[in-house]
Amino acid sequence: MKKKVKISSYIDKAIFDYNLIEDGDKILIGASGGKDSTALIEYFAKRSLRPNCNFSYKALFIQSDFAPPFPPNILKLFEEWNVPFEKIDVDIIGRLKDGHKMNCWWCTTQRRTELLNYALDNGFNKIALGHHMDDILETLFMNMLHKGEIAAIPPSLKYKKYPITIIRPLCYVAEEKIIEHATEEGYAGFTCTCNYQDNSFRKEARKKVELITNGDENTRRRLFNSMKNIKPEYLL
Numbered sequence: 001m002k003k004k005v006k007i008s009s010y011i012d013k014a015i016f017d018y019n020l021i022e023d024g025d026k027i028l029i030g031a032s033g034g035k036d037s038t039a040l041i042e043y044f045a046k047r048s049l050r051p052n053c054n055f056s057y058k059a060l061f062i063q064s065d066f067a068p069p070f071p072p073n074i075l076k077l078f079e080e081w082n083v084p085f086e087k088i089d090v091d092i093i094g095r096l097k098d099g100h101k102m103n104c105w106w107c108t109t110q111r112r113t114e115l116l117n118y119a120l121d122n123g124f125n126k127i128a129l130g131h132h133m134d135d136i137l138e139t140l141f142m143n144m145l146h147k148g149e150i151a152a153i154p155p156s157l158k159y160k161k162y163p164i165t166i167i168r169p170l171c172y173v174a175e176e177k178i179i180e181h182a183t184e185e186g187y188a189g190f191t192c193t194c195n196y197q198d199n200s201f202r203k204e205a206r207k208k209v210e211l212i213t214n215g216d217e218n219t220r221r222r223l224f225n226s227m228k229n230i231k232p233e234y235l236l
Contacts, residue, residue, distance in 0.1 A: 007181050010172040011043050018155040020126075020167040021047075025055040027167075028124040030115050031085065033061070033071040035182040035189075036130035040170055042185070044128070045081035057128075058084040060118055062111040064092040074187055090114055119164050132170040132178055133224055134209070140227065141205035152227060172224075174217045 015021050029044060031037050037059075044057045059078065061070050070087060078085050092110045119127050131153055140152040155171040158164075170178070182188035213219040 007039060007170075007173050007177050008043055008046070010177070011040075011169045014155060014169050014172045018167075018171075020128075020156055020169055021055055023054040025126055026124045027055060027057040027126045027128050028115060028119045028122075029057055029059045029128045030111070030130065031059040031061045031070075032130070033074050034130070035178055035187065036132055036170060036175075038074055038077070038187050039173075039178050039181060040128060040130045041078070041083055042081060043169065045078075045083050058086065058124075060115060061085070061087045062114050063087050063089045064107060064111070065090070066093060077187060088114065088118070116159075116162065116164060120162060125163060126165045126167050128167050128169060130170055131168045132173045132175050133220065134175040134206070136168075136171060137209050137220060137223060138202055138205040141208050142201050145205065145208075146201060174220065176217065 021027070027044070029037065029041055031041060041059050047053065048055075048057065063069065075085070090110060092107055095110060115127055118124075136152050140150070143149050143151045153168065155168045157166045159166070179188060209220065209223075213223060
């Protein structure tokens, strides 16, 4: 029987390949209470216990004016893992301009802005987000189908205007592995349940990724790796 690869091994490889954690880093992690960010925070909590740990981290939850509170069971896990954690309240609906409707894009933009501002105000040089391999593939397909461009969300992206780098240590981890791990650890299940969700483009992209790969993880990995093996001479 083939030995199951732990998600921590995939994260370790991503951190090594893209140099996501460096000595002296101060890393802010976006916490949502969902399986992805919780798996990421669990990894940081355990990695911080390794010998010669030369970075610091903190988890930050952006509490919007309409979303449910942070899950108590996840907060209890953070306490068990000794995770530095903070919650800040943000009036996301109140920031809407007249004539505009609330939607997922606006909420995401405002929460990302709060993460960035907190990082700048508190000396963090990196922000870690919980996007996994399937998120990246879906974004690739969304951009190709709706923007006519080949672009995704990179494992490491340095802001041009700010001294902050966005990192995505889960980039090599398939969603099904996170679900399996979260189920084993007892924290699967929490998702955003607000009334403003409109993920039709992402759902469409997810179906196409599923169709083209027949749901096979290894095929999805090859699709992911193709973004690192571009042959410009065979493109327009």
